[in-house]
Amino acid sequence: MNMSKPNSLRNGPDEEGRFGIFGGRFVAETLMPLIGELSDAYAAAKIDPAYIKELDDLNTHYTGRPSPLYFAERMSEHLKGAKIFFKREELNHTGSHKLNNGLGQILLAKRMGKTRIIAETGAGQHGVATATVCARFGLPCVVYMGATDVERQAPNVFRMKLLGAEIVPVTAGAGTLKDAMNEALRDWVANVDDTYYLIGTAAGPHPYPAMVRDFQSIIGAELREQFAQKEGGTPDALVACIGGGSNAIGLFHEFLDDPDVKMYGAEAGGHGIDVENGHAASMTGGRPGVLHGNRTYLLQDDDGQILEGHSISAGLDYPGVGPEHSFLKDSGRVTYVPITDNEALEAFQLCAKLEGILPALESAHGLAEVIKLAPTMDKDQTIVLCLSGRGDKDVDTVGKHLGVKF
Amino acid sequence: MTSERIAKRFAACAEQRRPALVTFITAGDPDLATGQAILDGLPAAGADLIELGMPFSDPMADGVAIQLGGQRALADGHTLKTTLGMVKNFRKNDADTPIVLMGYYNPLYSYGAEKFLSDAKEAGVDGLIIVDLPFEEDEELCIPALKAGLNFIRLTTPTTHDARLKLVLQNTSGFVYYVSMTGVTGAAISNYKAVGEAVTRIKAQTDLPVAVGFGIKTAEDAALIGRDADGVVVGTALVNAVATSLVEGKASATTIGAVHDLVASLAEGVRRARA
Ligand SMILES: Cc1ncc(COP(=O)(O)O)c(C=O)c1O
Secondary structure, eight states: OOOOOTTOTTOOOOTTSEETTEEEEEOOGGGHHHHHHHHHHHHHHTTOHHHHHHHHHHIIIIIOOSOOEEEOHHHHHHHTSSEEEEEEGGGSGGGBTHHHHHHHHHHHHHHTTOOEEEEEESSSHHHHHHHHHHHHHTOOEEEEEEHHHHHHTHHHHHHHHHTTOEEEEEOSTTSSHHHHHHHHHHHHHHOTTTEEEOOOSSOSSTTHHHHHHHHHTHHHHHHHHHHHHHTSSOOSEEEEEOSSSHHHHHHHGGGTTOTTOEEEEEEEEETOTTSTTSOBOHHHHOEEEEETEEEEEEOBOTTSOBOOOOOSSTTTOOSOOOHHHHHHHHHTSSEEEEEEHHHHHHHHHHHHHHHSOOBOHHHHHHHHHHHHHGGGSOTTOEEEEEEOBBSGGGHHHHHHHTTOOO | OOOOHHHHHHHHHHHTTSOEEEEEEETTSSOHHHHHHHHHHHHHHTOSEEEEEOOOSOOTTOOHHHHHHHHHHHHTTOOHHHHHHHHHHHHTTOSSSOEEEEEOHHHHHHHOHHHHHHHHHHHTOOEEEETTOOGGGTTTTHHHHHHTTOEEOEEEOTTOOHHHHHHHHHTOOSOEEEEOSSSOTTOOOOOHHHHHHHHHHHHTTOSSOEEEESSOOSHHHHHHHTTTOSEEEEOHHHHHHHHHHOBTTBOOTTHHHHHHHHHHHHHHHHHTSOO
16 A cells, blocks of 8 residues: 555565565466456545544544554573563454454455355464454355364454354364464355455455555554663664464564564474474465466475475464565565474463463464564664454363373 | 367367367376376277376365365376376377367476477377466467467457457467366256357357367267367366266276276267267
């Protein structure tokens, strides 16, 4: 939505939906006309004052934006380095950044006259956000969720049902996020007339990566203002976890052309990056390929078959990543690092004890990177973590890993 | 030089005043030896053209039957290289039956597009159908394939409106594949009349043969669709024939015969389509 400058990193995607070599529209012919329609509808909506106002109002009064910028004082003291701030997306209604995108897209679906909403979900946070906006606007909602994830995110499954959504467990493959996305795409192909596919991250065919980024960019835009007021200037470093990459691109995009702001994306390092199929760090441990409508870094075997990946966090174990991140990796603008399950678990516990905040296991990956980074920085420097979600949904999982019997 | 086997075969069927029977099987399903025997016997059973599915971990446009077929092959260690090997073996005894490889882009991209095209040509492949490469991405593989002498067969669907159809047809060669419905492979056709009308609409814009696929399962379906279409494609029903013949997940004595018997019955169906 920004004005393009010639050497800006914020100009992507081009007309074909490319960020450099990444992105594009690799989908079956049946869906191509729909994706074209969506592109047109979004292009019209994002400059329509009525649409912008309705979304602003909902962000303020329904989600509770702006989300606070919080100085994590005890965490900063403990790490003896940079001052650490949390951009508190976990305080949003429904408990994560996912609602920013859900609201933007549901208003678009309504404008397009769609009467049925489908979505995929991993951790269930996007499923909950989608079920929520569907309840709010009175639209039927079908959420595809890998059978494995249905099990490990039981509280969110029940939440979605309370909100009136139908949950379809997907048993194909390992029953995680990528399988849920395949199934959602199959549903869309079969229900082209009335159905809107509400993708939950900045991935998929063009225009989704750019559109979801735009809806999440409110995170970075608010931060610029809040930070200038609180501390003056811009942060020295930004950190976010990377599943498909929507909270991260939402944080980063605003600052891509600010060369003094360093950026770090925390990928799911699982059992360790050297363990084959034991992690979900697609940029650190994968190579470019084509899946789910776009070219991007993917976890794949020698034959180009997609691997399932692994992460303790259901929201991060996706074998791909949004195409804009692949572009930002290759351009060197953002540093992407793997964080293991154990590092995330430790960060989760530390945050609980020092700040009285349970972060989502996804966000705990970002926090683990902050824990590594802060001590290497000066006391007058600053780091902002996108605290993308709250950890209530993960208490069971964390307990199990720590050997607690409920 | 682009392969002429496809054009010749459609012409031969047209001369017999009947649609061509296009049979889809998944390469290496349920195992390499059985898959090869199924493939080798298809022409004798009555197949006019062969679509050989390249197994992929994430077949987004396929229903459960073909998903499972691909999973069986992959579990048996099948790769894109073994698919090309199957074609090479087939060509030792059959120089005339066209073979079209069908699948998704990533395994080809991973193999290296140029290397894949030259290896496929050398193995005796006549054309490609790549589900997730719409004409918007023609530079990726379609244009290089045409240059390498392979046909690039495009899918058109009920959502392909007239303005798009022109562009879809632009770089299409071999034949046009009309997807009978909005849905994944294995679903049922609900409106036969609409399919016939769509075929007529496409034929008005191209001289290429038009084959119809998705949802054709029986000799009766083949006869009905084959009234208007130049070819009928059957896939899910054949992959299901493999599936139901398995004993404890492995090929049984009836596996190969089950597929060939169904092909024979479909071949009979296309022969009475316009009788
Ligand atoms: C709290 C939270 N953070 C992060 C993610 C990862 O998604 P993304 O990378 O798109 O922000 C999820 C996904 O479910 C999530 O629930």
